[in-house]
């Protein structure tokens with residue numbers, strides 16, 4: 612386990628790190644799950660810059676920092692910052708880097724996190740850049756898969772919903788590529804996984820197939836990873852209306868599925884998982900969101916060299 616690999620480095624893409632690094636984060640997250648309240652961030656300031664809405668990512672980062680006795684600065688709405696006056700992302704990042712030890716940023720533009728990391732003197736953690744990547748979500752997804760399956764290896768993973776714009780899906784495919792998965796891709800025809808990710812899977816000899824119905828693959832699935840149709844990424848509202856109710860997972864659809872199957876969802880959900888699933892022991896999405904606190908504690912502590 613090499614913790615040194617994280618020291619002072621930004622986390623922009625899940626591909627910035629490899630299999631051993633993911634396993635290191637899993638180990639450290641396990642440590643924080645057992646000991647979530649510590650004093651290790653005393654004197655440290657973490658900036659959370661959210662140019663897009665968030666509940667889980669921002670608040671779990673802030674919960675993670677608070678439990679480790681660090682301080683938070685930042686904004687949840689860029690219109691309350693000098694961005695509103697026309698300040699550039701570069702100037703904003705360079706300024707906030709003067710005030711903080713690490714920047715967590717969500718931004719609607721793909722590549723913005725990479726750019727921020729290049730102009731910042733402190734590490735930048737990508738909390739989602741447009742439809743591109745959401746690496747910390749992926750790490751908590753890996754932790755959730757590991758906790759529920761006792762392994763990351765040789766799993767059949769069914770990805771459901773908006774595979775075109777769903778950044779969590781894109782990062783998860785790349786991370787799981789290290790663990791010999793089989794992917795079932797369930798989406799409306801207009802929201803299929805983009806070719807670049809299919810090419811990535813082909814190059815790695817990872818089996819995948821495309822389907823239009825959840826029931827096509829649910830019986831053999833280990834992880835059912837459901838995603839929201841990403842309304843905010845559609846340029847034409849009529850196109851969103853056509854697909855918005857493509858999938859609804861209902862409780863009865865889980866009958867006859869494998870005992871170890873767990874339903875994951877990065878959340879927020881709109882209506883793609885019926886609330887009658889929530890009480891099913893196979894529903895794991897709220898525990899998954901809780902796991903985000905421990906994984907984000909691990910990421911911050913490793914990057915700042917505090918563990």
Ligand code: CP
Pocket residue numbers: 664665666667668669739745748877878879
């Ligand atoms: N999973 C996730 O990114 O949720 P939020 O948009 O609420 O942060």
